[in-house]
Amino acid sequence: MAADTREAISFSSEIAGGTYLNQYQNTIVSESNSPVDAFQTISNSKSLQNNLLGSESDLSSESRSRLYKGLIGKANEKIGMATGRALLTIEAVVSGAASLNAVGRLGVGLLSRGAAKASASVVEEVAVHGNSLKSFKPTWGYKLFSEDGTFLKNGITSKLVPETRYTKAFMQGKYMEAIPFPNRAAAYEWEFMQNTIQRGPLNLNMY
Structure with a gap:
């Protein structure tokens, strides 16, 4: 089973005993009793990401x-899907309330509050930590030097002042050269390329 996943190939091949080797760019990622998308496995495993993106990886630099x-x-696709679900939930509930003339003010109010509650639950799904690649918080890319x-x-770092990423004691005898990025993902990509x-x-890692 081969799957084209964002320009990269996930491939499962059956071996003896009905076992499948799930490969990403010809690198074995896992074994299973049925075909599994290797890219999906990697996206759910921080350790696999570290191994495959690190300097000791069997993957080529292009891969x-x-x-x-x-x-x-x-990561960006998940944000878009969650946001879309929130908008559809609000529209569906509010439109339903408007069409029910017999509901009255109290009923419409209850339905509107239901929409707000439903959208809030989805917004919670979108809400992410500042260190997540899904974060839209402005982020600094930096190079650290000794004096x-x-x-x-x-x-x-997403600190307002990048030097405060570290303690004053640690920064003694050191300085930073920082570059601003619009979000965490852009800074992350810059860091990976710099490494x-x-x-x-x-x-200690590639990022």
């Missing part, structure tokens, strides 16, 4: 880039 873009696209100019780390080019001694 890693495609995987990364696919994961970003999936003698030695490069130490690529990183990102591909030059990974600092304090960068």
Whole structure:
């Protein structure tokens, strides 16, 4: 079973005993009793993402880039779907209330409050932590240096002042060069690419 997933191939091949090897770009991701979309498995596993996007990955740099873009696209897709459901819920309930002339003011009020409650529950689904790739919060990309100019780390932070990402004690003898990004995902992509080019001694992962 092959599936074209955002320019990257997920493939399941059956071996002896009815077991399937689920592969992503010819790299085995998992074994199962039925075909499984390897990309979906990766998107649900932080450890797999670390392994496949890291410097020790069996994937080529091009395949890693495609995987990364696919994961970003999936995160943004979830936001759009949840927001759409919230809008449809409000429209359906309010439109229903308007068409029921016999309901009266009290009934319309109850239905309207029901719409607000339903939309709030979906909005909670959309609400994300500032460190999530789904966050639209402005985020800094930064390079950390020691005061003698030695490069130490690529990183990102949503702190208003990027230097406050660390304690004052840690920042003694160090400085930052920061670049603003409109959201977390854009900063994350920048960090990944910078670590591909030059990974600092304090960068334990690719991001």
